[in-house]
Amino acid sequence: xxxxxxxxxxxxxxxxxxxxxxxxxxxxxxxxxxxxxxxxxxxxxxxxxxxxxxxxxxxxxxxxxxxxxxxxxxxxxxxxxxxxxxxxxxxxxxxxxxxxxxxxxxxxxxxxxxxxxxxxxxxxxxxxxxxxxxxxxxxxxxxxxxxxxxxxxxxxxxxxxxxxxxxxxxxxxxxxxxxxxxxxxxxxxxxxxxxxxxxxxxxxxxxxxxxxxxxxxxxxxxxxxxxxxxxxxxxxxxxxxxxxxxxxxxxxxxxxxxxxxxxxxxxxxxxxxxxxxxxxxxxxxxxxxxxxxxxxxxxxxxxxxxxxxxxxxxxxxxxxxxxxxxxxxxxxxxxxxxxxxxxxxxxxxxxxxxxxxxxxxxxxxxxxxxxxxxxxxxxxxxxxxxxxxxxxxxxxxxxxxxxxxxxxxxxxxxxxxxxxxxxxxxxxxxxxxxxxxxxxxxxxxxxxxxxxxxxxxxxxxxxxxxxxxxxxxxxxxxxxxxxxxxxxxxxxxxxxxxxxxxxxxxxxxxxxxxxxxxxxxxxxxxxxxxxxxxxxxxxxxxxxxxxxxxxxxxxxxxxxxxxxxxxxxxxxxxxxxxxxxxxxxxxxxxxxxxxxxxxxxxxxxxxxxxxxxxxxxxxxxxxxxxxxxxxxxxxxxxxxxxxxxxxxxxxxxxxxxxxxxxxxxxxxxxxxxxxxxxxxxxxxxxxxxxxxxxxxxxxxxxxxxxxxxxxxxxxxxxxxxxxxxxxxxxxxxxxxxxxxxxxxxxxxxxxxxxxxxxxxxxxxxxxxxxxxxxxxxxxxxxxxxxxxxxxxxxxxxxxxxxxxxxxxxxxxxxxxxxxxxxxxxxxxxxxxxxxxxxxxxxxxxxxxxxxxxxxxxxxxxxxxxxxxxxxxxxxxxxxxxxxxxxxxxxxxxxxxxxxxxxxxxxxxxxxxxxxxxxxxxxxxxxxxxxxxxxxxxxxxxxxxxxxxxxx
Numbered sequence: 001x002x003x004x005x006x007x008x009x010x011x012x013x014x015x016x017x018x019x020x021x022x023x024x025x026x027x028x029x030x031x032x033x034x035x036x037x038x039x040x041x042x043x044x045x046x047x048x049x050x051x052x053x054x055x056x057x058x059x060x061x062x063x064x065x066x067x068x069x070x071x072x073x074x075x076x077x078x079x080x081x082x083x084x085x086x087x088x089x090x091x092x093x094x095x096x097x098x099x100x101x102x103x104x105x106x107x108x109x110x111x112x113x114x115x116x117x118x119x120x121x122x123x124x125x126x127x128x129x130x131x132x133x134x135x136x137x138x139x140x141x142x143x144x145x146x147x148x149x150x151x152x153x154x155x156x157x158x159x160x161x162x163x164x165x166x167x168x169x170x171x172x173x174x175x176x177x178x179x180x181x182x183x184x185x186x187x188x189x190x191x192x193x194x195x196x197x198x199x200x201x202x203x204x205x206x207x208x209x210x211x212x213x214x215x216x217x218x219x220x221x222x223x224x225x226x227x228x229x230x231x232x233x234x235x236x237x238x239x240x241x242x243x244x245x246x247x248x249x250x251x252x253x254x255x256x257x258x259x260x261x262x263x264x265x266x267x268x269x270x271x272x273x274x275x276x277x278x279x280x281x282x283x284x285x286x287x288x289x290x291x292x293x294x295x296x297x298x299x300x301x302x303x304x305x306x307x308x309x310x311x312x313x314x315x316x317x318x319x320x321x322x323x324x325x326x327x328x329x330x331x332x333x334x335x336x337x338x339x340x341x342x343x344x345x346x347x348x349x350x351x352x353x354x355x356x357x358x359x360x361x362x363x364x365x366x367x368x369x370x371x372x373x374x375x376x377x378x379x380x381x382x383x384x385x386x387x388x389x390x391x392x393x394x395x396x397x398x399x400x401x402x403x404x405x406x407x408x409x410x411x412x413x414x415x416x417x418x419x420x421x422x423x424x425x426x427x428x429x430x431x432x433x434x435x436x437x438x439x440x441x442x443x444x445x446x447x448x449x450x451x452x453x454x455x456x457x458x459x460x461x462x463x464x465x466x467x468x469x470x471x472x473x474x475x476x477x478x479x480x481x482x483x484x485x486x487x488x489x490x491x492x493x494x495x496x497x498x499x500x501x502x503x504x505x506x507x508x509x510x511x512x513x514x515x516x517x518x519x520x521x522x523x524x525x526x527x528x529x530x531x532x533x534x535x536x537x538x539x540x541x542x543x544x545x546x547x548x549x550x551x552x553x554x555x556x557x558x559x560x561x562x563x564x565x566x567x568x569x570x571x572x573x574x575x576x577x578x579x580x581x582x583x584x585x586x587x588x589x590x591x592x593x594x595x596x597x598x599x600x601x602x603x604x605x606x607x608x609x610x611x612x613x614x615x616x617x618x619x620x621x622x623x624x625x626x627x628x629x630x631x632x633x634x635x636x637x638x639x640x641x642x643x644x645x646x647x648x649x650x651x652x653x654x655x656x657x658x659x660x661x662x663x664x665x666x667x668x669x670x671x672x673x674x675x676x677x678x679x680x681x682x683x684x685x686x687x688x689x690x691x692x693x694x695x696x697x698x699x700x701x702x703x704x705x706x707x708x709x710x711x712x713x714x715x716x717x718x719x720x721x722x723x724x725x726x727x728x729x730x731x732x733x734x735x736x737x738x739x740x741x742x743x744x745x746x747x748x749x750x751x752x753x754x755x756x757x758x759x760x761x762x763x764x765x766x767x768x769x770x771x772x773x774x775x776x777x778x779x780x781x782x783x784x785x786x787x788x789x790x791x792x793x794x795x796x797x798x799x800x801x802x803x804x805x806x807x808x809x810x811x812x813x814x815x816x817x818x819x820x821x822x823x824x825x826x827x828x829x830x831x832x833x834x835x836x837x838x839x840x841x842x843x844x845x846x847x848x849x850x851x852x853x854x855x856x857x858x859x860x861x862x863x864x865x866x867x868x869x870x871x872x873x874x875x876x877x878x879x880x881x882x883x884x885x886x887x888x889x890x891x892x893x894x895x896x897x898x899x900x901x902x903x904x905x906x907x908x909x910x911x912x913x914x915x916x917x918x919x920x921x922x923x924x925x926x927x928x929x930x931x932x933x934x935x936x937x938x939x940x941x942x943x944x945x946x947x948x949x950x951x
Contacts, residue, residue, distance in 0.1 A: 006214060006217065006218075006243055006246065007214065007217045008041070008042075008045050009206065009210050009211075009213045009214040009217075010206045010207065010210035010213075010214075010239075011038060011041075011042050011045075011203070014031075014042055014201050014203060015042060015045055015046060015049075017029075017199060017201050018031065018042060018043070018046045018171070018201060019046050019049050019050065020197075021169070021197035021198045021199060022046065022050055022055070022140055022169040022171070023050070023053065023055075024197045025137070025138055025164075025166065025167050025168060025169050025197075026164035026165060026166055026167070026168050026169070026170075026195075026196050026197070027164075027168075027169045027170070027196060027197040027198040028161045028164060028169075028170045028172075028190075028192055028196055028198040029169070029170070029171050029172070029198045029199055029200075029201065030171075030172045030173075030174070030185055030198075030199075030200045030201070031043065031171065031172070031173045031174075031200075031201045031203065032173075032174055032175070032176050032185075032200065032201070032202045032203070033173075033175070033202065033203030033204075034175055034203075034238070035175055035240075036238045036239060036240030036241055037203040037204075037205070037238060037239055037240070038203055038239035038240065039144070039173040039203060040144060040173065041239065042201075042203070043059075043142050043144070043171060043173060046171075047140075047142075050140060050169075054138070055138045055139065055140055055169070056081060056084055056136060056138070056139045056140070057139075057140045057142060058077040058078070058079075058080035058081040058139065058140070058141055058142070059076075059077055059080065059141075059142040059143075059144060060072075060073035060074055060075070060076035060077035060078075060080075060141070060142070060143045060144070061073055061076065061143075061144050061145060061305075061338055061339070062143065062144065062145040062146060062147075062148040062149045062150075062153065063145075063148055063304050063305070064148050064303065064304070065303055065304045065383055065384050065387055070150075070152040070153070071101070071125065071152055071153055071156050072153065073143050073144075073149065073153055074129070074141075074143065074153055074156050074157060074160075075098075075101050075102060076339065077141045077142065077143060078098070078102065078129055078132055078133070078141070079102045079104070081132065081133065081136050081139050081141065082102060082104065082105055082132050082136065083104075084136045084139075085105075085108055085132070085135055085136060086135075089108050089135050090108060090109075090110040091105065091108045091109050091110060091128070091131045091132065091135065092109075092110060092127070092128075092131050093109065093110055093111070094124050094127040094128055094131065095108070095109050095127070095128035095131050095132065096109055096124075096128070097121060097124035097125050097128055098124075098125055098128030098129060098131075098132065099128070101125075105128075105132070121622060122152075122155070122156060122159070125156070126156065126159050126160065129156075129160065130160075130165050133165045133167070133168050134165050134166075134167065137165065137166070137167020137168065138167045138168075138169070139167065139168060139169070140168075140169035140170070140171060141168065141169070141170050141171070142171045142173070143157060143170075143171070143172050143173070144173045145173060145174065145175075146172045146173065146174035146179075146185050146186075147174045147175045147176075147178035147179050148178070150417060150420070151187060151419070154185075154186050154187035155187060157170070157172070157186055158186040158187060158188055158190060161186065161190060161192075162190075162193065163193065164196060170198075172185060172186075188663060203239075204237075205237025205238060205239075206232070206237040206238075206239055206242065207232075207237065208228060208229065208232040208237075209228075210237075211228045211231050211232040211237065211242055212227075212228025212229070212231075212232075213228075214228075214231075214242055214243075214246070215227040215228045215231055215242075215246065216228070218246050218249070218250070219249075231245055231246070244281060244350070247333070251287065281334070281350050281353040281354060282353065282354075282357055285334065285354060287332075288328055288329065288332060288334070289325070289328060291315070291317055291321050291322075291324065291325035292324075292325040292326075292328035292329045292332075294315040294316065294317060294325065295311050295312075295315050295317070295322065295325040295326050295329050295335075296329050296334050296335065296354055297315065297354060297358060297362070297366060298311050298314035298315040298366060298369075298370075299311060299329075299335055299343060299344060299345060299351070299354075300345070300351050300352075300354035300355040300358065301314065301355065301358070301363065301366040301367055301370055301388075302314060302344075302370055302384075303351060303355075303387070304344065304384065305338050305339055305342035305343060305344040306342060306343060306344070307341055307342055307343075308322055308323070308326055308341070308343065309322075310373055310374075311326065311343065313369065313373045314366060314369045314370045314373055316369065326343060329343075330343070334350065334354075363391075364391075364392060367388045367391045367392050368388075368392060370384075370388045371385060371388040371389060371392070374388070382401065382404055382405035382408050383405045383409075383417060383421065385401055385405070386398055386401040386402040386404075386405050386421070389401050390402075395428075395430070395431070399425060399431065399432075399435045402421045402422075402424065402425055403421075403425070403438060403439070403442070405417070405418075405421050406418040406421040406422050406439075406442060407442075409421065418442075418446060419443060419446065419447075419456065422439045422442055422443040423443070423459060425439040426439050426440060426443070426459060426463070433468050433469060433470070436466075436468070436469060437469055437470055437473040440463050440469060440473050440477050441473060441476055441477070443456065443459065443460075443477075444460065444476055444477045444479075444480040445480075447460065447480050447484055456484070457481070457484060457485070457489065460477050460478075460480065460481040460484070461481065463477045464477050464478045464481060464497075471504055471507075472505070472507075472508060472511075474504060475501050475504035475505040475508070475511065476501075476505070476511060478497055478500060478501035478504060479498070479501040479505065479511070479514060479515055479518070481497050481501075482494045482495075482497035482498035482501055482515075482518065483498075483518060485497060486498070486518075486521065486702070486703060487628065487632070487666075488628060488663070488664055488665060489665055490665030490666070490668075490669065490698055490701055490702045491665075491701060491702075492700075492701045492702065492703075494703065495519075495522050495525055495703055498515055498518055498519060498522075499515075499519075501515050502515030502516060502519075509541040509542070509545075510541065510542060510545045510547050510550045511550075512541060513537075513538035513539075513541040513542050513545075513550060513553075513554070514538075514550060514553055516534045516535070516537050516538040516541070517534065517535065517538045517553050517554060517556075517557040519531070519534045520534050520535060520557055520560060520561070521560075521703055521704060522703035522704075523703065523704055523705045523742045523744055524702075524703055524704065524705055524708075524738065524742060525703065526742075527741075527742070527743065528742075528743050531561070532561065534557075535554075535557050535558060535561060538554055538557065539554060542554055548581065548583040548585070548586040549583060549584075549585030549586050549588075549589060551586075552581070552583075552585070552586040552587075552589035552590050552593075553589045553592075555577070555589075555590075555593065556589050556590065556592055556593030556596065559573060559574065559577070559593050559596070559597050560593070560596045560597070560600065562597075563596065563597040563600035563601060563604075564600050564746065564782070565746070565781065565782045565783070566604055566606075566746070566782050566783025566784055567783075568783075570597070571609065574594070574597055574613070577590055577593065577594070578590065579594075579616075579620065588626055588629075591617055591620055591621060591626060591629055592626075592629060594613050594616060594617045594620075595613075595614065595617045595629060595632055595633050595636070597613055598610045598611075598612075598613030598614040598617065598633070598636065599614075599636050601613065602614075602636060602639060602640060602643070603706065603746065603747040603749075603784075603786070604746055604747065604782070604783065604784035604785065604786060604787070605784055605785035605786025605787065605788075605789065605821045605823075606785065606821075607640060607643060607644060607821055607822045607823065608822060610636075610640065611637065611640050611644075614633045614636050614637050614640065615637065617629065617630075617633040618630055618633045618634060618637065621633065628661075628664065631657070631661040631664050631666065631667060632664075632666055634657055635657060635664075635666045635667055635669075635670045638650065638653055638654060638657060638670055638674060639670060639673075639674065641653070642674045642677065642678070643822075643823050643825075644822050644823065644824070645823070645824040645825060645856075645859075645860055647678065647860050647861055648861070650674065650678060651675060651678060654670065654671040654674060654675055655671070657670070657671070658671050665698065665702070668694075668698065669695055669698045669699075669707050671691075672691045672692065672694040672695035672698065672711075673691070673692075673695045673707065673710050673711060673714070675687075675691045676688045676689075676690075676691030676692040676695060676711070676714055676715075677710075677714050679691060680692075680714055680717055680718050680721070680864070681825070681860070681861075681862040681863070681864060681865060682861065682862065682863040682864055682902070682903075683721070683863050683864035683867070683903060683908070683912070683913070683917065684902070684903060684908065685718055685721075685722060685908060685912050686908060686912070688714070688718050689715070689718060692711050692714050692715045692718070693715075695707055695710070695711035695714075696708070696711040696712070696715065698711075699711050705738055705739075705742050705744045705747070706747060706749065708734070708735060708738055709735050709738065709739070709744070709747065709748070709749040709750075709751050710749045710750070712731055712732055712734065712735030712751060712754075713732070713735065713749055713750030713751045713754045714750070715728075715731045716728040716729075716731045716732050716751075716754040716755070716757075716758055717750070717754055719731060719758075720754070720757055720758060720761075721864060722912070725757075725758050725761035725762045726762055728754065728757075728758035728761075729755070729758040729759060729762050729764060732751060732754060732755045732758060735751045736751065736755060736771055739751060739752075739771075739774075739775075740774065743778065745774070745775050745778035745779075745782070745784075745787060746778075746782040746784040746787055747784070747786070747787065748775065748786070748787045748790045748791070750790065752771055752772060752775055752790055752791065752794045753790050753793045753794045753797065755768055755771055755794075756768045756771075756772065756794045756797045756798060757797060760797065760798075765798075768794075768798065769798065772791065772794050772795060772798065775787070775791055775794075776791060779791070785817060785820070785821050786821060786823075788817060789813075789814045789817035789818050789821065789826070789830075790814075790826075792810045792811070792813045792814035792817065792830075793810070793811065793814045793826075793829075793830055793833065795807075795810045796808070796809075796810030796811045796814065796833060796837075797833070800833075800836075800837065804837045805837070807833075807837050808834055808837035811830050811831075811833045811834040811837060812830075812834060814826075814827075814830040815827050815830040815831050815834065818830060824856050824859075824860065825856070825860060825862065827856070828852075828853040828856035828857060828860075828862075828865070829853075829865075831849050831852050831853040831856075832849070832850065832853040832865075832868075832869060832872075834846065834849050835847070835849035835850045835853065835872070836872075847873060847876055850869050850872055850873055850876075851873070853865075853869055854866060854869040854870065854873070857869060863899055863902075863917070864917070867899075867917040867919075892934070893931065893934055893935075896917075896927060897927055897930060897931045897934065899917060900913055900917070900924070900927045900928060900931050901931050901935065901943055901947060902947075903917075904928065904931065904940050904943040905943045905947055910924045910925060910928060913927075913928070928940070931943070935947070
């Protein structure tokens, strides 16, 4: 036996699997094992090795009873790591948010600079954490017992693990059996990014041979065999149980006269429960003086780390007695100090063993004392208080206190704790229908906030089918269920649930009106007249209503309709809309209105106004009032970035949105739509089609039309670029029918101009003409600059062969309109079309216009469009624009070869590359051969890895 504990046995390979990636940072390692399997011990062994190498290890603990304190375990570990910050270290202004949780960081924050613009609290917190970790690297953060982690902690760790700082190691320990059903360790499925080492380690029970080896280290090799058999039978290979038995054996040897090993083994074998710790812990507890035993019993009832004062009051000891008693419990290793000045059991099994052996009257007495002590604190820990009340059997008081704790959690923004409490109430047996109803409504009121919502959907689905709940409760819960299905999950079932909720709530007109107003977002299944009727019916139902929340919802719906049509009075009404309200639901509805108006403005082409409103929405939701709405607004701002030509880093920003909102359907849709459009502009056809196929499927499942229209137009553009006009026309058919059935002509999103191009190349000119005429006829009912600009392009395409001058006028008008809106890419496409409006030989191509378009494509990084323009200039006999940079590339890739390499990495064929870069297949073959040679690879499949490795 080593001086600092038992020799590590049976975990040598796992220790190597843990330490190796932690010496090759960044890394993420997950350690799974049942209670008592040795997870903590394995981590401590690794810590010794890493510390000897100069790597700091900091630990955070998740507890089963956690008071509302978002991100607590992570902040605990980061706070330990921050203790090694150099005295002269200055952190970025973004660290101020982290410093509000860890005041010791305040002197290190650089106050001479301003923090970046508005961003969510969790993102500022994440930036601060990254800043601290970079300043103290190399560092390993250990978060123990992740099965008890709250939603906020899981989400923050997911963000860190998705993109860990270069010098960070992250170790997560957990018990799979205690995770929420079907939920991964980090709440969402996690895959280590490329370049991040690590792995998953699962601790199995020790074999009999390994237990024997462990015993031999205590009693010697010869005697260890017989003892090992007994220990393995008692423990079933559970490492902690084996060690507890060995500790008991050593205590007996100290206490009693020496006995033979046979007698000691026989004594262990006679223990009545051979596979538990109860006897071992109880035997060690029995030798403690009575005051020390009372402290241990108090710790068992409290179940979370507690201060000496709290332990003393619960145990009924004076201060001096408590000091001595606690010292004795620590000396016997029954308790330890997991954080400064707080004490608890070394392992939950030991705590459960002591708690389970407490006689009923004694257990109730301690719970009663704990309840009183905690209630008397300046800031009562309501979650723990409710736990003790429940243990006392006072269900009514427990329900009241659990609801009180949930309300406090919501007030401080810890909806994770609130939802856990509410789920506990809803899952308890024998709860009065009224109490279940209150809990269901409370959960319904916060469910819309979550960006990670699967667990809430499951319980809401059960609640709406619960006949014991009042019809009013079921209807209100179903209303939230429908909203979450539509907004968060992108599930077509939402409309059915919404209609059913509206019917259920018919006796309560104000709530039924909310259902009617939510129906206005389902353009795919309703005509504009039916949508307008929903608002009229809701307004009638709300006459005389004084509920500020419902009236604000009605106001927002009217603004939505005005924004959809571009009503002249819209912006005056928006400017007059109050941004604040003492009524939380009214404020939430007004923020939703701002978002909806901003999104519709973006769809119509009033981009500057749209961006201002969306930025305002993000700024007003960074306080956690509605994280899901913040996600929506950020998604639309990324669409604005695409439209306004801010393409640099856009893919990374899309990834970041998906990382921070991994379950939100809108984040997935926008990544697919914008990522597909970006890939198409670069000639990355395979990547583009993969994205757009996902977006097409998503568009069919939701009530709105934007996703389906954008996906169809972008897919058609890929087919046209690949010289597949028949497939382009086929892809556009459903989108054209959707425009006709939903009257969504105010947001064409490229469908009409793509339809005209495809139709002209496939002999469907009459059909294209009809679509354009329908769109023109609809112009009278809306104001939509983007749709007007697109129709100018479509009309120019129709006249390009018969009237080049007329077509040129349309293309100039489109160019000017796109520029006024602020969309450089479609403006460049219009300029390119304008350059080809001629009635003579190809030498008459307007090379200056082509050069103008080429400059825009080059700035945006639109590789495929750039190559098309260059090809047209060569065909026109114009001098080829010089490629910037040196001419001699040696072993490095030339710009052309770099373009080829990027396309190869995306899985493009030689034909795809030739089409994207406007080259012959033979020329591409030569480029591919040179590219493979310079990258020192033999196969195309190896190009992606070679590019990641770099020079």
